[in-house]
Amino acid sequence: MTPIITAFANSPDRGRGLARDTRVRWALEEVGQPYDVRLLSFAEMKAPAHLALNPFGQIPTWEEDGLALFESGGIILRIAETHEGLLPSSEAGRSRAIMWMFAAVNTVEPPIVDRTMVFLFEREEPWFEARLEGVEAQCRRRLEQLSAWLGEKDWLEDGFTVGDLMMISVLQRLGSSGMVEAFPNLAAYVARGEARPAYQAAFAAQLAVFEAAQDT
Amino acid sequence: MTPIITAFANSPDRGRGLARDTRVRWALEEVGQPYDVRLLSFAEMKAPAHLALNPFGQIPTWEEDGLALFESGGIILRIAETHEGLLPSSEAGRSRAIMWMFAAVNTVEPPIVDRTMVFLFEREEPWFEARLEGVEAQCRRRLEQLSAWLGEKDWLEDGFTVGDLMMISVLQRLGSSGMVEAFPNLAAYVARGEARPAYQAAFAAQLAVFEAAQDT
Numbered sequence: 001m002t003p004i005i006t007a008f009a010n011s012p013d014r015g016r017g018l019a020r021d022t023r024v025r026w027a028l029e030e031v032g033q034p035y036d037v038r039l040l041s042f043a044e045m046k047a048p049a050h051l052a053l054n055p056f057g058q059i060p061t062w063e064e065d066g067l068a069l070f071e072s073g074g075i076i077l078r079i080a081e082t083h084e085g086l087l088p089s090s091e092a093g094r095s096r097a098i099m100w101m102f103a104a105v106n107t108v109e110p111p112i113v114d115r116t117m118v119f120l121f122e123r124e125e126p127w128f129e130a131r132l133e134g135v136e137a138q139c140r141r142r143l144e145q146l147s148a149w150l151g152e153k154d155w156l157e158d159g160f161t162v163g164d165l166m167m168i169s170v171l172q173r174l175g176s177s178g179m180v181e182a183f184p185n186l187a188a189y190v191a192r193g194e195a196r197p198a199y200q201a202a203f204a205a206q207l208a209v210f211e212a213a214q215d216t
Numbered sequence: 217m218t219p220i221i222t223a224f225a226n227s228p229d230r231g232r233g234l235a236r237d238t239r240v241r242w243a244l245e246e247v248g249q250p251y252d253v254r255l256l257s258f259a260e261m262k263a264p265a266h267l268a269l270n271p272f273g274q275i276p277t278w279e280e281d282g283l284a285l286f287e288s289g290g291i292i293l294r295i296a297e298t299h300e301g302l303l304p305s306s307e308a309g310r311s312r313a314i315m316w317m318f319a320a321v322n323t324v325e326p327p328i329v330d331r332t333m334v335f336l337f338e339r340e341e342p343w344f345e346a347r348l349e350g351v352e353a354q355c356r357r358r359l360e361q362l363s364a365w366l367g368e369k370d371w372l373e374d375g376f377t378v379g380d381l382m383m384i385s386v387l388q389r390l391g392s393s394g395m396v397e398a399f400p401n402l403a404a405y406v407a408r409g410e411a412r413p414a415y416q417a418a419f420a421a422q423l424a425v426f427e428a429a430q431d432t
Contacts, residue, residue, distance in 0.1 A: 055365035056323050056358070067308045073322060074315030081311075092283045095297075099290030105322040106289060107272050113326065121350070127343040134337070142272065149271035 002036050003028075003064035005075075006050070007209060009039035015210030016175070017203045020072040021060040023169040025205055027076045027162065029198035031083035039209060072169075073105050076162055086162040093157065100156050100163025108146065109170045111138035116173065139179055143171075147183040154192060168193035218252050219244075219280035221291075222266070223425060225255035231426030232391070233419045236288040237276040239385040241421055243292045243378065245414035247299035255425060288385075289321050292378055302378040309373065316372050316379025324362065325386045327354035332389065355395055359387075363399040370408060384409035 005028075007021035021037075028035050044050055046057045053061045054070035061068060062075040069075050077098065080086035087094045115135045122128050146167075150156065155164045171190050174180050181187045193199055221244075223237035237253075244251050260266055262273045269277045270286035277284060278291040285291050293314065296302035303310045331351045338344050362383075366372065371380045387406050390396050397403045409415055 051361075051364075055361045056319070057361065058323070067311065069311060069315050071315050071318040071322060073318035074311065077314055077318075078311045095283065095285060095290065095294045098293060099285050099287050102287040102289035102293075102321065103272070105318065106287060106325070107274070109322070110326045110329065114330065125343065125346070127341065127347075130341070131343075131347075145267075145271045145273065148267075 001065050002034055003062055004036045004038055005063075006038050006040050006053070006059045006061045007206065008059055009041050009044075009209075010213045011206065011210050015207040017206055018173055018175070019059065019206065020169075022202055022206050023072045023165065024060045024062065024075050024079070025202035026165055026169070026199050027079045027086060029201045030165070030196070031079060031085050033079065033083060037205075037209070073101055073166065076166065077101065080162040086165065088157070088159065088161060093161075096157050097161035097163040100161070101166045104163065104166040104170045108142050108167065109173070111135055111142060112170060112173045115139055115177075136177075136179065139174065140182075143179060143183055143186060147186050150185050150189055152185070155189075160193075160196075164189075164193060217281050218250055219278055220252045220254055221279075222254050222256050222269070222275045222277045223422065224275055225257050225260075225425075226429045227422070227426050231423040233422055234389055234391070235275065235422065236385075238418055238422050239288045239381065240276045240278065240291050240295070241418035242381055242385070242415050243295045243302060245417045246381070246412070247295060247301045249295065249299060253421075253425070289317055289382065292382065293317065296378040302381065304373070304375065304377060309377075312373050313377035313379040316377070317382045320379065320382040320386045324358045324383065325389070327351055327358060328386060328389045331355055331393075352393075352395065355390065356398075359395060359399055359402060363402050366401050366405055368401070371405075376409075376412075380405075380409060 005021060005024055008019055011019045013019055025035070040050060040059060045059065051057055053063070053068050056070070058070065060072060060075065061070045062078070069078060087097050115132070118128070118131050118135055122131055155161070156167060157163065168190050171180055171186065180190060221237060221240055224235055227235045229235055241251070256266060256275060261275065267273055269279070269284050272286070274286065276288060276291060277286045278294070285294060303313050331348070334344070334347050334351055338347055341347070371377070372383060373379065384406050387396055387402065396406060
């Protein structure tokens with residue numbers, strides 16, 4: 001059975017590739033696994049049929065041969081473990097790659113998502129400027145630490161892994177803020193990921209969904 | 217070689233078991249793996265020797281036979297994969313358990329940590345009450361969704377897994393707020409985890425470190 005993922009019928013990021021289905025599409029493209037997509041409206045995401053797949057009412061989900069998963073991290077690790085190409089062959093290298101996945105979603109992503117939330121929900125509040133300054137300082141600290149680790153390397157460890165896929169996806173969420181660009185090695189790292197044919201295919205696929213939705 | 221983890225020499229949570237070494241100790245106790253602990257001052261956490269182990273300057277780290285890891289999620293998954301007892305034997309069950317680890321750290325934990333940060337760093341700000349209300353609403357939404365999923369079950373899936381270990385550790389961070397207690401099935405779920413002998417041993421071990429530090 002071809003796996004089926006879910007994605008926004010009309011992505012709030014307007015096709016910029018920041019919704020979490022893009023990471024899963026990227027992983028599927030890296031390993032050459034074809035997939036189908038079921039598009040969901042916001043109402044459908046909160047309806048019982050989808051909540052049975054993901055109790056938190058989010059996209060993406062993943063279904064294949066009777067197994068259903070949610071959480072981009074869990075889905076991507078499953079893809080990496082059942083195909084060649086996203087995890088090193090050594091046991092130690094494998095654990096290091098998975099460690100970077102957790103670092104991406106649990107240490108680097110939280111302040112970055114927080115920053116987006118400040119823009120979305122606190123823009124009209126009297127404390128907006130002060131909050132933004134605080135959350136950007138937290139983002140900057142993580143970027144500094146990551147930049148120091150990366151140094152002159154191409155990837156976080158020896159060769160591209162699922163850890164890089166997740167970390168680059170997280171860094172992309174800083175969008176046009178210029179915060180990543182303040183660290184030239186991180187900007188080059190993100191560009192290196194985005195230049196991969198698998199990323200290009202994933203980006204094009206999610207953009208096509210958004211563009212089609214505008215025509216209807 | 218006995219694995220070595222790092223922990224706070226003087227935990228800011230005052231021995232309440234909320235620092236992330238407790239999760240790792242819990243996993244090690246569940247699988248019956250003895251371990252050593254290296255305690256770090258705040259200055260040592262930011263020094264080059266520790267940054268070489270964890271570029272983000274956090275505890276816990278984990279070292280065994282030349283492999284070093286950081287991020288509690290990455291460490292705990294490694295422990296679960298190299299010992300019996302924390303992951304189901306079926307491939308599907310295994311993927312579901314790992315999915316819950318990611319859900320714990322990437323979907324449930326962020327607003328909970330945010331709430332702690334609001335208390336720690338925004339208490340004197342004029343916007344404190346409004347911010348607290350917002351972040352608690354986000355926490356409550358995740359708790360509601362998790363409670364609906366759990367229902368009358370003992371654990372998130374069939375039998376205790378590393379996903380429960382991580383989810384319960386995350387819920388504990390709501391401490392004495394009463395937010396978990398507003399959902400009786402979640403409160404019973406956390407209590408069920410805390411009643412496990414492995415958790416009790418882990419809690420006692422981290423508390424002993426904090427108490428010893430007060431005597432010196």
